[in-house]
Amino acid sequence: MSKKILVVDDEKLIRWTLEQHLVKEGYEVSTADSAEKGMELLSEDPPDLILLDNKLPDMSGLEMLEKLNIPEQGHLVIMITAYGMVETAVKAMKLGVHDYISKPFNLEEITFVIRKALETSSLRSQVQQLRQECKGKVGSITGESDEIVKVKDLILKIAKSDATTVLIQGESGTGKELVAKAIHASSARIDKPFMAINCAALPVNLLESELMGHEKGAFTDAKTAKKGLFELADGGTVFLDEIGDMDMSMQAKLLRMLEDKTFRRIGGVKDIKVDVRLISATNQELAKAMDEGRFRKDLYYRLQVVPINLPPLRTRGQDILQLALSFIDHFNRECHKNVGGISPEAEEILLAYHWPGNVRELKNAIERAMILDIENEFLPEHLPQEILEVRQESATGMPVSLDGFVIPEHGLSIEDMEHALVKKALEMSSGNQTRAAQLLRMPRDAFRRRMKRFGII
Numbered sequence: 530m531s532k533k534i535l536v537v538d539d540e541k542l543i544r545w546t547l548e549q550h551l552v553k554e555g556y557e558v559s560t561a562d563s564a565e566k567g568m569e570l571l572s573e574d575p576p577d578l579i580l581l582d583n584k585l586p587d588m589s590g591l592e593m594l595e596k597l598n599i600p601e602q603g604h605l606v607i608m609i610t611a612y613g614m615v616e617t618a619v620k621a622m623k624l625g626v627h628d629y630i631s632k633p634f635n636l637e638e639i640t641f642v643i644r645k646a647l648e649t650s651s652l653r654s655q656v657q658q659l660r661q662e663c664k665g666k667v668g669s670i671t672g673e674s675d676e677i678v679k680v681k682d683l684i685l686k687i688a689k690s691d692a693t694t695v696l697i698q699g700e701s702g703t704g705k706e707l708v709a710k711a712i713h714a715s716s717a718r719i720d721k722p723f724m725a726i727n728c729a730a731l732p733v734n735l736l737e738s739e740l741m742g743h744e745k746g747a748f749t750d751a752k753t754a755k756k757g758l759f760e761l762a763d764g765g766t767v768f769l770d771e772i773g774d775m776d777m778s779m780q781a782k783l784l785r786m787l788e789d790k791t792f793r794r795i796g797g798v799k800d801i802k803v804d805v806r807l808i809s810a811t812n813q814e815l816a817k818a819m820d821e822g823r824f825r826k827d828l829y830y831r832l833q834v835v836p837i838n839l840p841p842l843r844t845r846g847q848d849i850l851q852l853a854l855s856f857i858d859h860f861n862r863e864c865h866k867n868v869g870g871i872s873p874e875a876e877e878i879l880l881a882y883h884w885p886g887n888v889r890e891l892k893n894a895i896e897r898a899m900i901l902d903i904e905n906e907f908l909p910e911h912l913p914q915e916i917l918e919v920r921q922e923s924a925t926g927m928p929v930s931l932d933g934f935v936i937p938e939h940g941l942s943i944e945d946m947e948h949a950l951v952k953k954a955l956e957m958s959s960g961n962q963t964r965a966a967q968l969l970r971m972p973r974d975a976f977r978r979r980m981k982r983f984g985i986i
Contacts, residue, residue: 532647533557533574537567537593538582538609547580550636551643562586564593571597571604578647580639581626582609583617591620599625605650607642609634670704670711671855672848676840684708687835688715694787696772696832697810699839702889705810706770708837712808713766721765724758729774737779738795740767741786747796759792763803772832773813773824784828807832842884842891844963846973849879849891856892857907860899868899871907878909881967882916948983951976955985 534556536547544560551558559576561567564585571579579597583590590608597604608621608629618629627646630639670681687695695712697705706725713723726739734748742757758767769775775783786792787807791800809832818824842849850871857868871879884890898911909917954965954976966976980986 531555531557532578533559533576534578534580534643535567535570535576536560536580537564537585537590538580539563539584539586540582543582546636547639550640554640556643564588564590564596567593568596575604577605577650578643579604579606580609580643581606583611583614583621591617591624594621594624594626597625605646607639607646670707671852672845673851674840674845674848676845677848680708680837680839683835683837684711685715687712687837691717692804692806694806694832694834695808695837696815696835697808697837697839698815699810699812700841700887701812702887703839703841704888705812705839706768708839709766709768709808709810713768713806716766716806718765718806722762723766723768724762725768725770726758727770729771733776733779736775737782740779741782741792741794742797743795744797747794751796754794757792757794759786759803759805760801762805764805766806766808769807769809771811771813772809773811773815773818777823777825780825780828784825784831787828787831842887843882844961846880846963849884850876852888852891853879853895853907856895857899860896864899866899866903867905868903868907869905872909875907875909875912878912878916883964947979951979951983951985955980 534551536544538544539562548558548560559570561570564587581590606626608626610617610629611632621629628642687693697708699705740757740759742755742760743751745751745754791802815824815829819826819829861868894913903911954968958964963973966973
């Protein structure tokens with residue numbers, strides 16, 4: 530849809546010239562020769578942008594700006610002023626005008642200014658939309674399990690703090706970067722950069738250059754000066770993934786940056802001050818790394834002002850199906866398909882599988898199936914062979930043997946048997962309730978009800 534522009538100018542030739550030119554540029558144009566007419570057109574069909582001359586027969590452009598009340602109404606206005614009228618331009622900017630152009634102007638200049646103004650307005654609208662989407666949804670984190678609800682609540686609390694450092698811990702594929710982006714998108718930093726880097730993917734010298742930047746001539750290949758991520762993300766967020774693999778010397782420099790909010794580029798002599806929130810993530814046990822002397826204790830405590838522990842997918846119960854359906858919706862759009870849902874048999878397999886690769890493995894499995902020949906419903910045969918093989922191994926396992934089982938003379942209630950089985954399943958699954966419920970072939974909610982009945986929780 531083409532953008533609408535309202536031209537308010539008392540000079541007929543200028544109105545005609547601008548209208549002819551802007552229509553050729555693809556805009557819808559309406560014109561007014563007075564402020565009163567402009568306000569009338571504005572109320573009938575609000576434009577995307579107003580070109581407003583300061584000299585009008587019934588009132589000045591500044592007086593019309595006061596009536597427009599830009600801070601409240603959000604109109605996008607470009608002011609046209611006479612050459613050298615700097616004072617008028619300054620007053621117009623204070624009243625909320627986006628930009629101004631001095632007469633005489635050329636059409637190429639005014640086209641450029643209009644295009645940039647509309648692009649800026651569009652970006653601001655997108656940011657506002659993202660802000661609204663993030664409220665209550667916490668980005669695109671899918672799931673309603675107790676563990677994920679707690680993570681979502683924690684994200685919203687963290688977002689209210691402007692600079693708190695966060696350490697996200699969890700197995701590979703659990704969505705650590707997604708959580709970091711949700712924190713950024715839910716905070717006041719949303720319109721500033723989000724910069725991410727994997728600390729395990731780069732050698733220490735290159736990692737320092739990427740984070741801190743370097744000066745021209747700092748090393749052989751430093752032909753020009755380069756800003757690092759901390760400078761580029763000023764006002765925003767830096768996400769350091771796999772921070773457990775960071776070299777000790779780099780850890781010391783990161784600690785100084787966190788404490789002083791300053792750093793120096795490689796080869797630099799000047800301290801650079803920045804305002805960034807640092808979010809880090811790891812799938813390692815940092816406590817073990819500290820005991821082994823591979824990670825600084827002071828940095829660890831500085832990083833984990835607020836820790837977030839992400840649960841593995843296998844413990845999230847029905848979240849598995851919610852995630853699978855969200856991925857199907859996504860790849861329906863990507864692959865131009867119309868898969869409506871998941872068959873009960875496929876649901877059973879998805880819930881029973883252990884998902885060692887977590888959410889990333891589930892997404893890859895859905896993507897692989899959606900690319901291949903799939904019709905209206907997601908069926909077991911659409912799942913990767915390795916998942917089906919695990920199911921077959923489970924289905925062909927040794928049957929339960931009751932040889933040697935003796936009912937005591939005083940008798941044994943089914944209730945006692947259930948109690949013993951629940952305890953044994955928890956013991957075999959190391960306390961993992963979802964896995965224990967799978968061992969007893971029952972829904973997790975039913976298993977938890979039995980736990981409560983027997984006083985286990």
